[in-house]
Amino acid sequence: EAGVTQFPSHSVIEKGQTVTLRCDPISGHDNLYWYRRVMGKEIKFLLHFVKESKQDESGMPNNRFLAERTGGTYSTLKVQPAELEDSGVYFCASSPWTAQETQYFGPGTRLLVL
Amino acid sequence: GENVEQHPSTLSVQEGDSAVIKCTYSDSASNYFPWYKQELGKGPQLIIDIRSNVGEKKDQRIAVTLNKTAKHFSLHITETQPEDSAVYFCAASRVSGNTGKLIFGQGTTLQVKP
Secondary structure, three states: OOOOEEEOOEEEEOOOOOEEEEEEOOOOOOEEEEEEEOOOOOEEEEEEEEOOEEEEOOOOOOOOEEEEOHHHOOEEEEEOOOOHHHOEEEEEEEEOOOOOOOOEEOOOEEEEEO | OOOEEEEOOEEEEEOOOOEEEEEEEOOOOOOEEEEEEEOOOOOOEEEEEEEOOOOEEEEOOEEEEEEOOOOEEEEEEOOOOHHHOEEEEEEEEOOEOOEOOOEEOOOEEEEEEO
């Protein structure tokens, strides 16, 4: 069974540009989560999808971040326009039927905003 | 707000020694406590978890203890090996229905010296 995959693995952009991160969860997993780790700090929750619906987006930092999960399969996280403080590692995780199941993490996308 | 404190931030042990990492959480309604191991260039991988109706859980060289009254939980690794070197994260979650965001600690960098 393939794990959670994320694309790209690295992205370097300039302040003000737009970046779109993609996450493909484990096939059949209804729950998809986005997290972010900034400069050696803790991993912080951004949002949670159940299928195509946003279940909890309380961790989204501001309206420059837009997450979508059309069709309930893969998800994208767009940052527009990017700021310096958006640099960090963005992780995606998925879990099967309910949120009580183990969350399986992808390898992350390392974003550097210059 | 919800918060998890993790100590120590770095830990260096000799191969064969034990390692202990401690976490304290603030949300008394938390009921699920996973531990993740992150190796260089990879995403966090679940190594063990415990739910609030259990005080201790063991899996080979790894054990986790939970004290709900004191709101703290610990990871114990015995007979450490060089391949145990990684960053370890504790997390707490109030899993209920279809909600399950993880609140992470700051991480502990464990170095096992051969």
